[in-house]
Every structure is written in C-alpha cells, then in structure tokens.
Amino acid sequence: MLPEEVVYAALQQTGCVHIFPDVAPEGTTPPWLAYQMVGGQTTAYVSNRPGLKNARIQISVWAVSRFEAGTLMHRAIAVLCDPPTGITLIGAPISTYEHKTALYGATADFSVWYSSG
Numbered sequence: 001m002l003p004e005e006v007v008y009a010a011l012q013q014t015g016c017v018h019i020f021p022d023v024a025p026e027g028t029t030p031p032w033l034a035y036q037m038v039g040g041q042t043t044a045y046v047s048n049r050p051g052l053k054n055a056r057i058q059i060s061v062w063a064v065s066r067f068e069a070g071t072l073m074h075r076a077i078a079v080l081c082d083p084p085t086g087i088t089l090i091g092a093p094i095s096t097y098e099h100k101t102a103l104y105g106a107t108a109d110f111s112v113w114y115s116s117g
Contacts (some may be wrong), residue, residue, distance in 0.1 A: 001050055003055040003112040007035050014075040030103055031063035031072050038109065044078070055112045056090065066095070066104045073106040080110055084092070087112050 004021065011019050011033055018024060018032035043052040050061040059076050073093050080087045093108040 001114065002079055003057060003114050004037065005037065006085060006087070006112060006114070007057050007059075007080065007110070009037065010075060010079045010082070010087070014062075014072065014080040016072060017073075018096075031061065031068055032074065034060045034062075041111070051115055052113050055114065057110045058112065059088075059113055060105060060107045062098075062101075062103045062105045064103065066097075068096070069104040069106045073108060077108065085112075086114060 008019060008021075014033065016031060016033050018028055018030075020028075020032065020034045022032055024032045035039070036058055037055050037058045037069045039056040041056075059073070059077065059080070061069050061072045063072060077089055082090055085091045090109040090111055093106045096104070096105040098105060098108065
C-alpha cells in the first residue's frame with residue numbers, strides 16, 4: 001500500500017468529512033485536512049530495512065477557530081500514530097493563522113515506512 005493510501009485511510013477515522021491530497025479546492029467549507037508527501041529518508045544506504053522505503057507526510061488542518069484546528073490535529077495524530085499504521089510523528093504540530101481567509105491552521109510531519117515491492 002502506498003503511504004498516501006495508508007494516511008488517507010487513517011484520516012477518515014478523524015470524523016472530518018473534507019480530506020484532500022495536497023490542498024483543499026477553493027470554496028471548501030472548513031474544517032478540512034490536507035496531506036502531502038514532503039520528502040523522506042533515503043534507503044540507499046540503510047541495510048537493515050531491505051525492501052522498505054520512507055515517506056515524510058505533512059498533514060495540515062484548517063478550521064474557523066484555534067480550538068477546532070487543535071482538536072482536529074490531535075485527532076489526526078491519534079489515528080495516524082495508532083500502532084497498526086506504523087506511522088510516527090516527527091516533532092510537535094505547528095500552529096498558524098491565515099489572514100486572507102481568517103482560518104486557523106496546524107501542520108505536523110509524520111514518518112511512514114512502506115514496502116517498495
């Protein structure tokens with residue numbers, strides 16, 4: 001399974017009805033979650049992980065209040081870091097505010113190991 005598929009399946013458990021790859025379409029009613037691959041660890045020299053690849057996936061949440069954005073991010077972390085997924089959080093979430101849209105956001109990065117074959 002590709003990392004985006006694993007992430008999307010897990011994010012569906014947050015209860016958020018708007019989940020998009022990369023960016024939400026213009027006019028989407030908040031709250032929403034977006035996910036995108038933003039790199040990963042190279043496995044060219046990792047001999048103890050044969051057949052595995054790594055992806056760094058960034059999750060962004062957008063909502064009408066700081067509380068709603070924070071709550072949704074914590075739900076995303078909970079479902080993504082549930083042991084069966086094999087996903088780990090890289091650092092703490094970062095809060096943001098978008099003046100143009102008056103929306104509150106949060107982003108967090110996750111490490112996903114997956115089979116390349």
